[in-house]
Amino acid sequence: xxxxxxxxxxxxxxxxxxxxxxxxxxxxxxxxxxxxxxxxxxxxxxxxxxxxxxxxxxxxxxxxxxxxxxxxxxxxxxxxxxxxxxxxxxxxxxxxxxxxxxxxxxxxxxxxxxxxxxxxxxxxxxxxxxxxxxxxxxxxxxxxxxxxxxxxxxxxxxxxxxxxxxxxxxxxxxxxxxxxxxxxxxxxxxxxxxxxxxxxxxxxxxxxxxxxxxxxxxxxxxxxxxxxxxxxxxxxxxxxxxxxxxxxxxxxxxxxxxxxxxxxxxxxxxxxxxxxxxxxxxxxxxxxxxxxxxxxxxxxxxxxxxxxxxxxxxxxxxxxxxxxxxxxxxxxxxxxxxxxxxxxxxxxxxxxxxxxxxxxxxxxxxxxxxxxxxxxxxxxxxxxxxxxxxxxxxxxxxxxxxxxxxxxxxxxxxxxxxxxxxxxxxxxxxxxxxxxxxxxxxxxxxxxxxxxxxxxxxxxxxxxxxxxxxxxxxxxxxxxxxxxxxxxxxxxxxxxxxxxxxxxxxxxxxxxxxxxxxxxxxxxxxxxxxxxxxxxxxxxxxxxxxxxxxxxxxxxxxxxxxxxxxxxxx
Amino acid sequence: xxxxxxxxxxxxxxxxxxxxxxxxxxxxxxxxxxxxxxxxxxxxxxxxxxxxxxxxxxxxxxxxxxxxxxxxxxxxxxxxxxxxxxxxxxxxxxxxxxxxxxxxxxxxxxxxxxxxxxxxxxxxxxxxxxxxxxxxxxxxxxxxxxxxxxxxxxxxxxxxxxxxxxxxxxxxxxxxxxxxxxxxxxxxxxx
Numbered sequence: 170x171x172x173x174x175x176x177x178x179x180x181x182x183x184x185x186x187x188x189x190x191x192x193x194x195x196x197x198x199x200x201x202x203x204x205x206x207x208x209x210x211x212x213x214x215x216x217x218x219x220x221x222x223x224x225x226x227x228x229x230x231x232x233x234x235x236x237x238x239x240x241x242x243x244x245x246x247x248x249x250x251x252x253x254x255x256x257x258x259x260x261x262x263x264x265x266x267x268x269x270x271x272x273x274x275x276x277x278x279x280x281x282x283x284x285x286x287x288x289x290x291x292x293x294x295x296x297x298x299x300x301x302x303x304x305x306x307x308x309x310x311x312x313x314x315x316x317x318x319x320x321x322x323x324x325x326x327x328x329x330x331x332x333x334x335x336x337x338x339x340x341x342x343x344x345x346x347x348x349x350x351x352x353x354x355x356x357x358x359x360x361x362x363x364x365x366x367x368x369x370x371x372x373x374x375x376x377x378x379x380x381x382x383x384x385x386x387x388x389x390x391x392x393x394x395x396x397x398x399x400x401x402x403x404x405x406x407x408x409x410x411x412x413x414x415x416x417x418x419x420x421x422x423x424x425x426x427x428x429x430x431x432x433x434x435x436x437x438x439x440x441x442x443x444x445x446x447x448x449x450x451x452x453x454x455x456x457x458x459x460x461x462x463x464x465x466x467x468x469x470x471x472x473x474x475x476x477x478x479x480x481x482x483x484x485x486x487x488x489x490x491x492x493x494x495x496x497x498x499x500x501x502x503x504x505x506x507x508x509x510x511x512x513x514x515x516x517x518x519x520x521x522x523x524x525x526x527x528x529x530x531x532x533x534x535x536x537x538x539x540x541x542x543x544x545x546x547x548x549x550x551x552x553x554x555x556x557x558x559x560x561x562x563x564x565x566x567x568x569x570x571x572x573x574x575x576x577x578x579x580x581x582x583x584x585x586x587x588x589x590x591x592x593x594x595x596x597x598x599x600x601x602x603x604x605x606x607x608x609x610x611x612x613x614x615x616x617x618x619x620x621x622x623x624x625x626x627x628x629x630x631x632x633x634x635x636x637x638x639x640x641x642x643x644x645x646x647x648x649x650x651x652x653x654x655x656x657x658x659x660x661x662x663x664x665x666x667x668x669x670x671x672x673x674x675x676x677x678x679x680x681x682x683x684x685x686x687x688x689x690x691x692x693x694x695x696x697x698x699x700x701x702x703x704x705x706x707x708x709x710x711x712x713x714x715x716x717x718x719x720x721x722x723x724x725x726x727x728x729x730x731x732x733x734x735x736x737x738x739x
Numbered sequence: 740x741x742x743x744x745x746x747x748x749x750x751x752x753x754x755x756x757x758x759x760x761x762x763x764x765x766x767x768x769x770x771x772x773x774x775x776x777x778x779x780x781x782x783x784x785x786x787x788x789x790x791x792x793x794x795x796x797x798x799x800x801x802x803x804x805x806x807x808x809x810x811x812x813x814x815x816x817x818x819x820x821x822x823x824x825x826x827x828x829x830x831x832x833x834x835x836x837x838x839x840x841x842x843x844x845x846x847x848x849x850x851x852x853x854x855x856x857x858x859x860x861x862x863x864x865x866x867x868x869x870x871x872x873x874x875x876x877x878x879x880x881x882x883x884x885x886x887x888x889x890x891x892x893x894x895x896x897x898x899x900x901x902x903x904x905x906x907x908x909x910x911x912x913x914x915x916x917x918x919x920x921x922x923x924x925x926x927x928x929x930x
Contacts (some may be wrong), residue, residue: 549796552822552842553843555846556843567760568763707756711752
């Protein structure tokens with residue numbers, strides 16, 4: 170009994186050895202055949218290494234078909250792979266010339282026919298003859314399957330998952346040896362590995378570019394830039410990294426409920442002139458309204474697209490409108506155009522929505538940042554002005570002496586009003602420069618209103634060209650002018666009851682000249698502004714010298730007293 | 740309290756007027772004024788005041804950069820006057836060697852304490868710097884004497900104590916520091 174078993178085992182081993190030798194020989198033949206075709210051999214070596222080499226599936230599959238044919242000594246080979254959703258097998262390669270047009274088109278559901286069965290069960294099927302009589306057989310006229318007696322169908326298994334099927338067949342009956350089956354299975358598993366690796370590499374590459382795009386865009390837009398620059402960068406980066414012909418960004422105008430073009434990356438400048446869209450209007454409007462990405466294969470044929478003529482002119486084809494969302498609020502839309510018809514994949518749409526969110530957050534941040542910077546600047550200015558006012562009051566305290574409190578306060582109020590005139594104009598005009606004429610009008614009006622002498626009739630006039638100064642200089646001019654006008658009233662109309670005060674700005678070749686002329690009392694002949702210890706004059710002197718780098722003069726011209734400041738143009 | 744000599748720098752003439760008047764009323768001397776940071780450095784270098792008051796936001800060069808130059812040169816203690824009160828600025832000011840600061844608008848009563856703090860800290864810093872220099876000198880002396888001792892021991896077969904004694908005696912006889920003697924021995928040996 171034991172002896173018999175031993176003998177049987179011996180025979181079995183011998184048979185195995187035989188088969189192995191046979192297999193080795195086949196491999197050698199195969200290698201020789203492949204060596205003859207150097208380029209294909211290189212490709213095969215890459216496959217048989219079956220490690221993370223970057224080879225595209227389309228390069229490998231025709232080779233696989235040929236190798237399968239040679240290994241099994243058959244006449245026809247077909248390679249099927251599952252589609253992306255994993256429920257349908259698609260013919261991807263064949264050695265049969267007449268069938269080649271079907272590549273990419275012929276589809277089999279999982280479980281359909283022998284091939285579908287192999288894919289579902291992850292087991293091979295070998296039929297030596299009359300394959301058509303097998304119960305799993307499904308007749309596909311395109312494949313001339315009724316002509317083939319034998320079939321060997323092997324699943325491409327990678328990590329317990331079937332990713333496709335390789336079939337070989339012969340017209341005459343053909344018995345597939347165990348070795349042939351094993352060899353084909355071995356090749357199939359290596360191929361499966363290579364295909365999967367190549368797919369993974371491709372996906373990784375794809376998501377890497379996508380990720381780096383997102384990273385690039387978000388890096389540029391989160392840096393400390395102003396809003397306009399950020400918008401321009403966002404469209405440029407999106408267009409360049411994702412290869413769009415035109416990328417345009419529209420932002421929601423909350424007041425008008427419109428979408429306004431804010432930034433465009435395009436060869437021509439025409440796009441920027443496009444009119445605003447209402448929310449809900451056109452494809453972009455729809456994307457904003459729904460908060461979802463809207464795509465269209467060809468804008469020229471889309472009835473919802475608003476600018477068909479421009480699209481034809483500039484050859485715009487596919488479009489993706491990506492809403493810019495911050496939390497649940499849509500603040501705008503990114504319109505990405507291609508010049509070739511392009512079917513946006515789910516992956517691309519994911520990247521675009523991520524990008525949209527990034528851009529939206531960056532825009533919101535930038536808005537806050539601009540507000541923040543403005544706020545800080547305002548804060549600084551306010552504090553500085555409070556300091557100036559505190560300084561004026563403190564100086565007044567030091568200079569007050571024994572003058573009545575109301576008089577001292579009246580003077581201080583005048584100065585504070587002069588400073589506030591600058592701010593009122595600043596806040597009204599939204600520019601950082603202020604009209605000196607307007608300041609003069611303000612000061613004159615304030616002086617007229619606060620004039621405490623009811624029986625004096627003073628006619629105020631303001632003359633001169635328009636001159637705008639920075640807020641800093643305007644502030645100094647305002648304070649100086651206030652002192653000059655106050656002095657004109659105070660000292661010029663002690664005795665006289667009637668007269669004129671004229672504020673006149675004049676442009677000289679190198680200087681500006683600002684005069685306050687008053688008809689009225691004559692100043693004392695010994696008056697010297699440099700030696701005078703009146704606070705008003707001290708303020709005038711130090712501001713004119715310190716801030717305007719000019720000079721102050723007080724003189725008498727006929728019937729008029731003239732206080733003037735002259736400072737160089739900058 | 741002895742009158743202090745003070746330099747003030749602010750681009751607002753009104754604020755300078757106020758500072759001058761307030762400080763003079765307290766019995767101090769405003770030795771100089773500046774309207775920008777660069778001028779502030781020049782005036783401070785020239786006048787070497789007891790304290791310099793710098794506004795932060797000035798044209799040409801801001802108060803913090805000016806403070807950095809003045810502090811590095813150790814000319815005078817800096818009191819910073821600022822309308823900003825954010826932490827970032829305070830940090831920058833600290834790094835620049837500002838010894839005290841006042842937030843605008845400042846109260847008359849706060850001015851003197853801030854000046855005193857600036858002066859006290861500045862003096863403290865000078866003291867520490869002196870101490871550091873002193874310690875460095877001591878360390879260098881020790882290093883030099885150790886090396887010189889070694890040389891003498893090798894050359895004349897002396898014991899450590901005797902080698903030290905020789906350097907000490909030489910130092911006393913020539914009225915030179917031990918470090919100088921030690922360095923001379925090292926140089927002589929290396930020639």
